[in-house]
Amino acid sequence: MHVHFLDPYRPRTSPIHALDPRVKFVLTLAYILTAALTPIAAWPVYILLLAAMLSVEILSSLGVRYVLKRASLALPFVLAAFPVIFTNGQTALFSFSIGSLTLTGYAEGLARFLSVALKSWLSVQAAIVLASSTPFPDLLQAMRAIRIPRLLVAMFGLMWRYLFVLVDEAMRLMRARAARSGHRAATGPSPRLRAGSRSGGSVAWRARVAGGMAGSLFLRAFERSDRIYMAMAARGYDGEVRALPLSSVKPAAWLALGSGLGMLFLLLLLGVLFWG
């Protein structure tokens, strides 16, 4: 039994997939940074950013619908910015009261809230395109290339490698529980036995079983980490993270990086100059 659905990578043949992962990684970070730094209510810049993102999504042949569907997962977190509507600004837009509490919505607050929502929506889309068009090992290489500490990158790698193994194990445990969670037959030998016999046990008992499963999963992971360390030591691991040197970035990739960064900078400049 194997879990694949956790891996966001979707293999396709597209210019976005073929782009050097290091370039993609840097451009994605730059895009998110641009979205974050663009001033509040610079609507035309947001539209341009969205247009750029949509073109990348179409180019990547992942499908706009696929990316947007995944991006909607981030929407609940935007609600954290919701109170801004009532706390920020002078121009009262609407007002209502709940009991003794009167809430006034301000136009500036609303603009701020919508900007935050749009920015996070755009950023999440960028991250989704990056993760869906780049195999994780390539992302790790990209992280190394931009000098994220090697130990951290090695830990990401191990986490990603064993996340799947751990989920497999959890699913096996759950399957084993399900296989032994039978119901008794509806027609028992005596009515007295049938009455009040509910299969599944009490909530407390179920919680204890689930707790035991979580505990055993933790112990297994702990023991596995020991065995992994032995396997690493057996092949000479000495506590220092080493890796082969990275290949050099091709001229075409440099060009893509330069033009992408240039475009994002212009958009940011536009936003700061006119709306900042």
Add this chain to the structure above:
Amino acid sequence: MHHSIEVDHLSFSYPDSHAALRDVSLRISPGEKVALAGPNGAGKSTLILHLNGILKGDGQVTVCGLPVEQKNLGRVRAAVGLVFQNPDDQLFSPTVFDDVAFGPLYQGLPPAEVERRVTSALAAVRMSDYARRVSHHLSTGEKKRIAIATVLSMEPEILVLDEPTAGLDPRARRALINLLRGLPLTMLVSSHDLAMARELLPRMVVMDEGRIVADGPTQELLGDEKLLEAHGLEKP
């Protein structure tokens, strides 16, 4: 001319004071292929972990003429390729290539040599097309072969395998046996698969309760039903 593996009066107890090895002595010559049999908990895995210094007991362990000590650990670990029972523990890198390159990289080899080692190790286990694959997506048989490649790339003198055929279907088991037969290395194979031992490994060492209880030609020991029964083994 030194022995490949020399173990002299080795004893080891785990921290919970359970004695796993009691006065074990063993000599294996270069090129010998030896089976290590015995019931679960006999101390087979513990003995194996001593061969490249992961565990340290009382007594002397010498590998390829090198005493297994802190200062020799690097060379000892390059000389002894240890293949663990569970390939998910052995394959810890993001891709197959990274895993096979791990040993050579830590030996401090130049990048071109690392690439060459990886290519030839993957070719030796007939998995050349798998370099860019992700370990999680492989079958158990494929993982086992990659696990062997991860130590072959270190070009060891001795190959030590813990339960190589456990969990394999007959076809994968057969492929693995053929693969091991073709490798010109000293081999110590811990296994319950006595049929494989008979086919592949001319010498057999039987362990029980931390001691070596028999050591001789595999054919002969497998004919001794009393011995097999006394130590929880079965004639294949």
